[in-house]
Amino acid sequence: MSNDLFELSLVVLMTLLTFSLLLCFGRLLRGPKLPDRTVAFDLISIHAVGIFLLFAVNSHSYVLLEGAIITAVLGFLGTMMFARALERYPHVRWLERPSEDED
Amino acid sequence: MDISTVNLVVVALAAIGTLFLLISAVGMLRLPDVLTRMHAAGIAATLGITCLLLATGLHFLAEGQMLRMVALIILFFVTAPIATTTMARAAYRTSHSDQFLLSHDDLAALSPAAGPESQEEPGADEE
Numbered sequence: 540m541s542n543d544l545f546e547l548s549l550v551v552l553m554t555l556l557t558f559s560l561l562l563c564f565g566r567l568l569r570g571p572k573l574p575d576r577t578v579a580f581d582l583i584s585i586h587a588v589g590i591f592l593l594f595a596v597n598s599h600s601y602v603l604l605e606g607a608i609i610t611a612v613l614g615f616l617g618t619m620m621f622a623r624a625l626e627r628y629p630h631v632r633w634l635e636r637p638s639e640d641e642d
Numbered sequence: 643m644d645i646s647t648v649n650l651v652v653v654a655l656a657a658i659g660t661l662f663l664l665i666s667a668v669g670m671l672r673l674p675d676v677l678t679r680m681h682a683a684g685i686a687a688t689l690g691i692t693c694l695l696l697a698t699g700l701h702f703l704a705e706g707q708m709l710r711m712v713a714l715i716i717l718f719f720v721t722a723p724i725a726t727t728t729m730a731r732a733a734y735r736t737s738h739s740d741q742f743l744l745s746h747d748d749l750a751a752l753s754p755a756a757g758p759e760s761q762e763e764p765g766a767d768e769e
Contacts, residue, residue, distance in 0.1 A: 545649045552653075552660045559660075559667035566670045566679075574676045574733035581725055582670055582683045585691050589663055592698045593656060601702045608714055615721040619728055626732040 549597040553590060560586045577621045584614025648700065655697035662690030675743045676733045684726040691718055 563586060567579040588611045595603035669682030692715050699711030734742075734749065 541646070542649075545653060548653045549656065552656050555660050555664060559664045562667040562671050572676070572733075572737065574729060574736065575679065577729055577732070578676065578679050578683050579670060581729070582666060582687055585683075585687045586663060586667070589659065589691055589694045592694050596652065596656070596698055596701045601705045601707050604698065604702070604707060604710065607698075608710070611714060611717060611721075615717075615725055618725040622725070622728040622732040626728075626735055 546597055549593055553593045553597070556586060556590050556593065560590070573621075573625055577618065577625065580621060581614065581618045584610065584617065587614065648703075652697045652701045655693050655700065659690040659693030659695075659697065662686050662693065666690060676737070677730060677742055677744075680726050680730055680733075684722055688718055688722045 560583065563579050563583045567576055567583065570576045570579060588607050591603065591607040591610055595601060595607065663686075666682045666686040669686065670679055673679045673682060695711045695715050695718075699708035702708070702711075
């Protein structure tokens with residue numbers, strides 16, 4: 540596989556990952572409750588790691604992999620923080636639209 | 643091994659990983675429930691990011707990055723179930739039972755105060 544085709548296919552895969560990330564952002568915007576948004580945030584952090592890895596392969600610089608490791612750890616910590624805060628303060632209504640829960 | 647063969651394997655593994663992440667994102671958008679969406683975020687995304695990490699480690703094999711990528715794979719395999727379980731517990735304890743598509747609910751009998759309303763089963767009311 541030649542070098543130009545290699546980089547072109549990596550760019551195509553990065554485009555597909557970006558489209559997939561946009562689908563996750565759709566769930567982040569649409570999710571009716573905060574747990575939906577927390578799950579969407581977890582998947583978004585995994586997508587960020589994937590795009591970081593493909594960018595490092597495409598630019599042939601392995602120094603960028605440090606950023607991928609830090610993104611993975613911070614995504615896990617953010618998900619845990621959201622879940623524990625949601626469990627501890629269940630009656631706080633962050634980010635919820637007021638027209639859905641008026642009953 | 644030839645460099646073009648390595649490039650082909652790297653692109654194939656990255657394509658498989660991207661495909662699984664795309665499936666995971668479609669499941670995140672299409673599935674009807676929080677607990678079923680956790681399936682998409684926990685299982686398919688872990689497999690996809692594993693393939694992407696293997697592709698990256700194979701591309702930077704001469705620089706010695708394969709060990710770091712294997713360590714990151716182990717990190718994902720450890721942290722993804724922990725995060726999914728914590729999110730599932732938080733989602734169960736902060737919601738009502740009519741928001742989940744559960745056919746069987748074991749936690750409702752154990753914690754009627756914190757969880758959703760417990761369904762009274764026939765024959766289970768002594769002790």
